[in-house]
Amino acid sequence: MQPRSLETRLQLMEAALRLFSQRGYQATSVAEICSAAGASKGAFYHHFPTKQAIFLALMEAWLADLDRSFQQAYQDSADIPTALLQMSRIAGQVFRAADVNLAILLEFWVQAQRDPELWQAAIAPYHRYQQYFAGLIRSGIQGGAFRSVHPDTAARLLVATALGLLMQGLFDPQGADWPAEIESSVRLLVEGFACPAA
Amino acid sequence: MQPRSLETRLQLMEAALRLFSQRGYQATSVAEICSAAGASKGAFYHHFPTKQAIFLALMEAWLADLDRSFQQAYQDSADIPTALLQMSRIAGQVFRAADVNLAILLEFWVQAQRDPELWQAAIAPYHRYQQYFAGLIRSGIQGGAFRSVHPDTAARLLVATALGLLMQGLFDPQGADWPAEIESSVRLLVEGFACPAA
């Protein structure tokens, strides 16, 4: 892969990300992406076999990024509750990142509802995160930090809180300080899980 | 409005609802809606000026329905906490209603992101519900049922919980008993808000 090629590919992905989140997946044409990226249709179809492929590539890149952030948060934290708090902050940052608007996440999910390949790419990671959080909580219980809540239920509630607040922030960006709201809500939950003795 | 006309209109809306939630808004063509409804394109454009108009009509009908349910729940409940619990059950029913799949709500929101008219129809009700719940909680505080939590924050958390669990249920329908999950989570929150003395 030549440097020029990589550059073109990157431009295409950046343009696609911007346009998809601004206008939506269906409403964005391949021609628009090309023109925004300063490339041609030939270049596009050299790098991506279909329009959906670039969508998938964007999503995988985003998920890989999130994975890295969570991994980092875990390593930087002394204990499980701290790690969960740190991760709630990351969720807030997801929202703050103006480029990767949450709107495109809705697009991902809407598209994934219909397409098996996208479903795999979108839903499998969700399961992974779900089980990851449940595992963290289970560790917290075994380590004595949490009382014996049901790990799966607790994980679902944690995810629901963050997700629900993110969604509300999407509808009403100015309605509240959503990242702060996420952080304080997750803290509330984590304290609720905490072992009174600790 | 003649009975036959009303019937046709209803058929069109039912077909549109089904197709929109199965295939998505953009992916559903007006021709498909017509054929599924056993009507013609002429009939469609006799009843609705644009494709978006039927979408809007569906959403308004759905919201009116939800309003009625909430109103009913409020009237049937002896006190505020009971009313909130009852409403969480309604949220669960929203999910259980197979016809009105949650997917179409995602569609609504995705579309509303881009269109001012839809935004008005989708986001204004959100604000209304938000303030409605905040009002209920405020009443609960004044009535001595709740301790002095911040009504707006509490309402946001309640909505986030229900919304977040609904979204997860959308991705992973078999992953849990989501309606039950919503109910028990909301009960947890409401108990958390409750006045210890009560």
Add this chain to the structure above:
DNA sequence: TGTAAAATACCGACTGGTCGGTATGATTCT
């Protein structure tokens, strides 16, 4: 009450345009 006029409801072919994807040739790098 019977009937003609008017309004409403509906039909389906057609249009102007869009879009994902392809074919083929040009350019750039090694």
Add this chain to the structure above:
DNA sequence: AGAATCATACCGACCAGTCGGTATTTTACA
């Protein structure tokens, strides 16, 4: 030279919305 990369013209399918015209119901009037 030869492979990788990119450009341009183009194709076939699709689609929202239009339009001229038809069927059905309501209304007006003799």
